[in-house]
Amino acid sequence: MTESNAALLELAASDLRMLIGGERVEAASGERFEVLNPATGETIATVPAANAADVDAAVAAARAALPGWRAMAPAARAELMWNLGTRIAELSEELATLEALDNGKTRGDALMVDIPLASEIFRYYAGWATKIEGVAIPTAGGLAQHVYTVREPVGVVAAIVPWNFPLLMCAYKAGPSLAAGNTLVIKPAEQTPLSALRLADLVEEVGFPPGVVNVVTGDGPSAGAPLSAHLGVDKVTFTGETGTGQKILEASKANLKRVSLELGGKSPSLVFADADLDAAVEGTYGAVYFNQGQCCIAGARVFVHEDVHDAFVEKLLAKLKTVQLGSGLDADTDMGPLVSAEQAERVTGFISAGRDEGATELAGGGPAELAGEHANGYFVRPALFTDVEPEMRVMREEIFGPVGMVSRFREEDEAIAAANDTVFGLASGLWTRDVKRAHRVAAQIQAGTVWINTYGFFDVAVPYGGFRMSGYGKELGAEALDPYLQTKSVWTDLS
Ligand code: ADP
Numbered sequence: 093m094t095e096s097n098a099a100l101l102e103l104a105a106s107d108l109r110m111l112i113g114g115e116r117v118e119a120a121s122g123e124r125f126e127v128l129n130p131a132t133g134e135t136i137a138t139v140p141a142a143n144a145a146d147v148d149a150a151v152a153a154a155r156a157a158l159p160g161w162r163a164m165a166p167a168a169r170a171e172l173m174w175n176l177g178t179r180i181a182e183l184s185e186e187l188a189t190l191e192a193l194d195n196g197k198t199r200g201d202a203l204m205v206d207i208p209l210a211s212e213i214f215r216y217y218a219g220w221a222t223k224i225e226g227v228a229i230p231t232a233g234g235l236a237q238h239v240y241t242v243r244e245p246v247g248v249v250a251a252i253v254p255w256n257f258p259l260l261m262c263a264y265k266a267g268p269s270l271a272a273g274n275t276l277v278i279k280p281a282e283q284t285p286l287s288a289l290r291l292a293d294l295v296e297e298v299g300f301p302p303g304v305v306n307v308v309t310g311d312g313p314s315a316g317a318p319l320s321a322h323l324g325v326d327k328v329t330f331t332g333e334t335g336t337g338q339k340i341l342e343a344s345k346a347n348l349k350r351v352s353l354e355l356g357g358k359s360p361s362l363v364f365a366d367a368d369l370d371a372a373v374e375g376t377y378g379a380v381y382f383n384q385g386q387c388c389i390a391g392a393r394v395f396v397h398e399d400v401h402d403a404f405v406e407k408l409l410a411k412l413k414t415v416q417l418g419s420g421l422d423a424d425t426d427m428g429p430l431v432s433a434e435q436a437e438r439v440t441g442f443i444s445a446g447r448d449e450g451a452t453e454l455a456g457g458g459p460a461e462l463a464g465e466h467a468n469g470y471f472v473r474p475a476l477f478t479d480v481e482p483e484m485r486v487m488r489e490e491i492f493g494p495v496g497m498v499s500r501f502r503e504e505d506e507a508i509a510a511a512n513d514t515v516f517g518l519a520s521g522l523w524t525r526d527v528k529r530a531h532r533v534a535a536q537i538q539a540g541t542v543w544i545n546t547y548g549f550f551d552v553a554v555p556y557g558g559f560r561m562s563g564y565g566k567e568l569g570a571e572a573l574d575p576y577l578q579t580k581s582v583w584t585d586l587s
Contacts, residue, residue, distance in 0.1 A: 110140050110309055111292035113153030114302020119310070120145040127286060130196035130429040131419040133468035139285045142310030144318040147277070150306040151324040154248040154275040157303030162245060162273045164301075170221040173270055175298040177214030180207060180259075183294075187259060187287060192420035194286040195258055196429040196470070197383055199420055209550060210263035213568070216552040217267035220573060224272060229581075236587035243577045245273035246350055247326030250319045252340065253288065254332045255281035255431050256386040256492075262288050264567045265329045266305065272576035274327070275304050279319055281332075282311040283431050312336065323347045327576065330354070331388070334490075334516075334561055352565025352575045354388065354557055356490040357518030359539065360511035361391040361547065364504075365399040367523035371545065373407040379521055379547035380496035381415075381474050384430055385439075388562075389519040391547055393487060394498045395507050401500040405454065405478060408498070412455045417462065417471050429470040430493060436470035439493030443475045446486040446495070451477040457495060482513055490516070504529065508536045517559030521547040540566075 109116040118124075119140035127137040140146070161169070180187065187210075188202035197206070226241035251265035262278055269276055280288035292307040308315055316336075320328050321343040327350035330340050334355040344351045361379050363372045379391030396404045420428035430436045436459065443457045457475020461467065474494035480487050486497055501507040511520060520539040524530050534542040540558045543549060550556065555569035565575040 106290070106293050108137055108139050108286075108289055110142065110146065110150075110289075111295065111305065111307045112146070112150045113156070113306065114296070116292075119143065120149070125282065125311070127194060128432070129193055130431050131421070131469040132465050133433070133470070136193060137286065139289065139309045142279075142308040142315040144314075146308050146310070147315055147318045147322060150277045150308045151248060151250075151319075151322050153303035153306050154277050155324055157275045157301055158245075158247060160301055161275055161304050166222040166224070169270065169273070170218040172298055172300050173214045173218035173221065173267070176294055176300075177211045177218065179294045179298060180211040180214065184208070184211075187290065189421065190287050190290060191258060191284075192428070194284045195255060195420075195431055197420050198425050198428050200423070201383060201420075205550075206257050206260045209552065210260045212552045213263040213267040217271040217573075220268070220570070221271040224573065224577065226579070233587075236585065238584040238586055240582050242580045242582065243272075244580055246576055246578050247274060248324060249274045249276050249576065250322070250325045250328045251276060251278045252316050252319065252328060252330045252332065253278060253280045255283040256383060256388070258284040259287035259291060261331050262291055264331070268567075268572040269329070269576050270304070272573055274576055277306045277308060277319060277325070279308050279310065279315050282309070285309040317343065320344060321346060325349055327351070329565070329575070334563075337563060350575060352567075353563035354565070354567060355516075355518075355561065355563040357388050357390065357516045357558065357562050358393060358488065358490055358514045359389055359391045359516070359519040359521070360393045360395060360514075360537070361521040362507045362511060362523065362533065363394065363396040363400065363404055364507075364522070364524040364526070364529065365397040366525045367400070368525065368545070369400055369404060369407065372523040373404060373411060375521065375523065375545070375547045376408060376496075377411050381412075381427065381494045382548060384427055384472070385474075385494040386431060386435070386492050387548075389541070389548060390492070391519065391521050392491060392496055393511075393514075394496060395501050395510050396498055397507075398500045398502055401498070405476075405498055408496070409454050409476060412474050412476060415474060417460050417473065419466060419469070427474065427494065430472055431470070433470055435493065436472050439472050439491060439495065442486055442489070442491045442493065442495060446475070446477050446480070446484065446497075449481075449484045449486070450479070451481075451484060451486060451497070452479040453477055482510065488514070504533065508533060512536075512538050515561040518562035519543070
């Protein structure tokens with residue numbers, strides 16, 4: 093390991109053991125696995141490799157903690173959550189370094205998006221802990237009956253988290269889950285476990301009761317699969333690939349556990365002829381290439397009106413040519429490496445497929461060889477295709493990398509049909525100065541989010557989640573509490 097990475101890691105992470113029932117523990121098997129820095133390919137840490145035995149222990153700890161957590165005054169739960177959010181904000185610089193080291197994203201992006209939103213989520217849902225209420229319902233029995241509802245936690249929640257926004261995705265799931273009175277087992281992605289372990293430090297530091305939050309590190313087959321099949325888990329909340337979501341749904345059958353799925357996407361961006369073209373280019377660049385394109389919401393299918401298509405492509409290409417690849421830890425890096433060698437290979441495979449299928453490649457995407465300590469990093473130059481056809485793989489499958497496809501349209505209806513020509517429905521963007529058109533089109537796009545004259549904005553108060561094969565169960569906002577609660581109706585005979 094290079095000296096700078098070693099020093100940063102020492103600074104950024106304290107205890108690289110799991111958190112189960114308030115104890116920091118190794119895996120029962122004693123095994124650990126390696127965590128790599130994607131900018132160099134070198135091992136920066138090892139963490140415990142959990143298997144079914146560790147999952148059992150974590151679920152048992154969460155179960156044991158449930159009555160106490162439920163019984164705790166909501167304001168006391170709120171205070172713990174608020175303090176956790178505050179500690180995340182106070183440690184922003186350190187946590188951003190950790191995410192850059194572990195995931196490859198730029199520190200700047202982590203400081204702009206991942207860390208502040210994670211902090212805000214714990215504080216926002218801290219506010220909700222005291223506001224989960226039932227209702228009294230008048231019935232046909234009139235005054236002879238008293239009926240009220242109570243909103244109870246579902247119980248033990250398993251949060252299975254992806255690698256693209258490691259800490260943030262833990263917060264997405266932990267915030268509403270804890271506010272609703274559930275206990276948790278978090279399994280971070282095997283590629284990026286470090287910030288979840290740092291979160292475990294903070295959970296202990298602010299004084300959560302043992303077992304309320306447990307963190308197990310391990311891969312999908314050894315730790316994720318037993319967690320999603322576990323009879324002691326009442327709900328799984330998952331973000332990741334659609335295929336993995338289907339496996340989790342399958343595994344949930346045995347005890348009919350609740351499942352929330354935030355899955356893949358192939359989101360469209362529509363640029364109309366009257367759009368502010370410079371704003372559309374800037375916004376589309378972010379839509380396609382932010383986080384190296386490793387975003388579920390990536391607006392990778394770009395449909396541009398034929399009158400402005402060429403000008404749009406020229407401007408986007410000019411922007412791409414300025415992109416500086418490098419380590420996420422370097423301040424002048426625009427685009428870091430992809431998360432892993434497998435992901436870099438997968439994405440370059442898609443770029444080759446686009447070429448083979450006859451799309452025109454404008455930006456020269458593909459593996460990038462950087463010098464010095466970054467020679468073995470997983471860097472991929474951003475790619476831009478035009479002349480793409482609807483049936484091409486690059487237009488149908490989620491790539492999860494810096495690859496954009498631009499095609500042209502003439503009529504509004506044609507653009508809407510093209511936008512909806514996908515099995516997914518996570519997000520979408522549209523660019524126009526015509527407010528009537530904007531809302532007319534927004535109403536017809538089959539996606540859980542429509543951004544008008546912007547792309548990729550998130551706010552803790554705004555619900556987010558997919559339509560169609562992008563999954564179900566909203567995250568963020570008040571609505572995100574619902575999947576973590578179950579309603580009990582209580583009847584009393586007063587006659
Ligand atoms: P990727 O293949 O890009 O890593 P996944 O959707 O497979 O994306 O991974 C997201 C999360 O799901 C990770 O935490 C991973 O360990 C977990 N996971 C992978 N396979 C399974 C599985 N069969 N059951 C439960 N979790 C899984």
